Amino acid sequence: MPLEIPEVVIDRLPVYFRTLTRIADEGRTVISSQELGEELDVTPAQIRKDLSYFGRFGKQGRGYSVQRLLGELKDILGLDRRWRVVVVGIGRLGRAVASYPGFEGQGFDIVARYDANPEVIGTNVDGDLVRDVATLESDLRENHAEIGIVTVTASQAQDVVNVLTRGGVRAILNYTPTGIQVPPTVEIKHINPVLFLQSMTYHLKRRIDERDALRG
Amino acid sequence: MPLEIPEVVIDRLPVYFRTLTRIADEGRTVISSQELGEELDVTPAQIRKDLSYFGRFGKQGRGYSVQRLLGELKDILGLDRRWRVVVVGIGRLGRAVASYPGFEGQGFDIVARYDANPEVIGTNVDGDLVRDVATLESDLRENHAEIGIVTVTASQAQDVVNVLTRGGVRAILNYTPTGIQVPPTVEIKHINPVLFLQSMTYHLKRRIDERDALRG
Numbered sequence: 001m002p003l004e005i006p007e008v009v010i011d012r013l014p015v016y017f018r019t020l021t022r023i024a025d026e027g028r029t030v031i032s033s034q035e036l037g038e039e040l041d042v043t044p045a046q047i048r049k050d051l052s053y054f055g056r057f058g059k060q061g062r063g064y065s066v067q068r069l070l071g072e073l074k075d076i077l078g079l080d081r082r083w084r085v086v087v088v089g090i091g092r093l094g095r096a097v098a099s100y101p102g103f104e105g106q107g108f109d110i111v112a113r114y115d116a117n118p119e120v121i122g123t124n125v126d127g128d129l130v131r132d133v134a135t136l137e138s139d140l141r142e143n144h145a146e147i148g149i150v151t152v153t154a155s156q157a158q159d160v161v162n163v164l165t166r167g168g169v170r171a172i173l174n175y176t177p178t179g180i181q182v183p184p185t186v187e188i189k190h191i192n193p194v195l196f197l198q199s200m201t202y203h204l205k206r207r208i209d210e211r212d213a214l215r216g
Numbered sequence: 217m218p219l220e221i222p223e224v225v226i227d228r229l230p231v232y233f234r235t236l237t238r239i240a241d242e243g244r245t246v247i248s249s250q251e252l253g254e255e256l257d258v259t260p261a262q263i264r265k266d267l268s269y270f271g272r273f274g275k276q277g278r279g280y281s282v283q284r285l286l287g288e289l290k291d292i293l294g295l296d297r298r299w300r301v302v303v304v305g306i307g308r309l310g311r312a313v314a315s316y317p318g319f320e321g322q323g324f325d326i327v328a329r330y331d332a333n334p335e336v337i338g339t340n341v342d343g344d345l346v347r348d349v350a351t352l353e354s355d356l357r358e359n360h361a362e363i364g365i366v367t368v369t370a371s372q373a374q375d376v377v378n379v380l381t382r383g384g385v386r387a388i389l390n391y392t393p394t395g396i397q398v399p400p401t402v403e404i405k406h407i408n409p410v411l412f413l414q415s416m417t418y419h420l421k422r423r424i425d426e427r428d429a430l431r432g
Contacts, residue, residue: 007415008224014414019395077414078421085413093312102393102410146420147413170423171416173409177318179235185423187416191407193389194318197301197363198230198293199223200387200403204362205294207386207401 005053012050015040017073024066032063082107084145086169088160089152090115090130093175097151099126111143116156133160140167147171154178161188221269228266231256233289240282248279298323300361302385304376305368306331306346309391313367315342327359332372349376356383363387370394377404 019039023031033044040047051069054076074080085108087098098113113125114133121132131139148164150157150172157176164172171187174180182188235255239247249260256263267285270292290296301324303314314329329341330349337348347355364380366373366388373392380388387403390396398404 010418011411011415013418014411017414018411076418076421078417078424079414081421083413083417083420091312092308092315096307096309096312097409099308100393100409102408103413106410106414108410108413147416149409170420171413173412173416177316187419189412189416191409191412192318193313193316193365193407194322194324195227195230195234196389196405196407197299197319197324197387198233198295198322199227200363200389200405201294201299202226202229202292203403204299204386205292205297208294 009050009053012042013073013077016047016050017070017077017079020066020070020073024070029066030063031066031069036064079107082109083147084109084111084143085147085149086110086112086114086136086140086143086145086164087149087151088114088133088136088164089150089156089175090120090125091151094149094151095125097149097175108147111145112139116152133163136160137163137167140164140169145169147173149173149175150180151175225266225269228258229289229293232263232266233286233293233295236282236286236289240286245282246279247282247285252280295323298325299363300325300327300359301363301365302326302328302330302352302356302359302361302380303365303367304330304349304352304380305366305372305391306336306341307367310365310367311341313365313391324363327361328355332368349379352376353379353383356380356385361385363389365389365391366396367391 019036023039033047037044037047054072085103087094087110090098090113094113094115098110103110113128113130114136115121115130116133120130123130146169148161148169148171150160152160154176157174157178158180161172161174161180161182165183165186170185172180172182174188174190177192177194180188235252239255249263253260253263270288301319303310303326306314306329310329310331314326319326329344329346330352331337331346332349336346339346362385364377364385364387366376368376370392373390373394374396377388377390377396377398381399381402386401388396388398390404390406393408393410396404
């Protein structure tokens with residue numbers, strides 16, 4: 001296996017996994033890169049190239065075994081085990097995220113929820129009592145969570161992430177609209193709707209400019 | 217300007233814009249690709265390459281003018297105008313997303329909120345009455361929204377997106393955990409926390425495997 005797989009390829013693998021899971025549920029056992037490309041709206045060449053990073057999956061002209069591909073992706077993505085997740089910040093967004101229905105079925109167990117607000121600490125959210133963020137660092141030494149989801153305010157985010165990384169968390173999903181520094185041994189992904197909208201308005205703007213140009 | 221800029225580059229431009237805005241707020245007027253790279257945790261070569269898609273911004277050895285770069289990015293990303301956004305699905309997640317503090321300041325105006333639940337329709341959310349999703353298509357002919365944020369359940373998502381695209385919406389931000397089909401003239405981005413976690417567990421899994429290998 002080559003050491004450096006482009007991050008953009010890694011980001012596509014969970015989408016492959018989700019789509020192949022659905023295809024398997026439909027009872028299909030073999031799929032061509034052509035068919036998989038149509039499902040995913042990418043070219044068959046892209047799919048062959050992405051999967052080639054992880055070894056030879058398909059036989060020329062015979063398509064991929066859906067189950068074998070799912071098994072390999074599960075292994076590659078670390079989905080053959082369960083991961084322990086803490087959610088820090090149980091405001092409106094934190095509640096919505098923590099109750100997202102997809103986590104448990106995909107191997108992600110939310111082991112604790114934290115907030116700093118005395119009115120929120122101790123309340124029951126999805127069957128679990130919200131804990132005081134002051135106990136986060138000592139809790140992590142016992143619950144050994146690997147992943148932290150951060151839904152606090154922007155001004156609190158860096159402090160919370162520092163506590164998480166000191167406590168051994170190795171992946172952070174940051175919902176706050178701010179850049180955060182993490183050590184090189186910690187993964188971080190940012191979910192900021194504004195950034196998603198701005199990369200789409202690039203295309204919208206271009207289309208509008210082209211239309212205006214056509215109109216003279 | 218070349219016609220095809222890789223999507224991965226376009227996705228980085230809003231992050232450049234955000235970082236440069238902060239740098240300008242700090243009163244700095246010139247920045248080198250080296251300094252910008254350190255701020256963004258990417259190599260200076262990557263920054264020069266990304267920005268080269270959009271013409272020549274910097275003078276060799278003199279750095280970039282922060283204001284000029286901001287102006288160009290604003291133009292390229294379509295941030296020199298305002299965009300009209302509708303949010304469909306005013307449950308817990310929809311409320312959290314619709315009240316995200318960053319939209320207005322970045323040129324995104326939420327012009328209407330929709331839900332299908334009679335108990336939610338007509339209620340006041342952030343100073344605006346939630347409208348019946350049954351009126352979405354006719355409303356779009358009047359409010360001319362360009363962007364739709366979809367926070368309904370997975371089973372309703374495709375129907376809602378069909379209505380949005382029929383009504384002229386050209387960019388969809390999909391918060392539902394499901395793939396959605398859109399015409400080629402419509403942009404779509406997906407925010408699914410599970411997919412973000414899965415691309416991070418790829419790295420976590422590798423590190424654990426390497427550590428176990430070292431231990432023998």
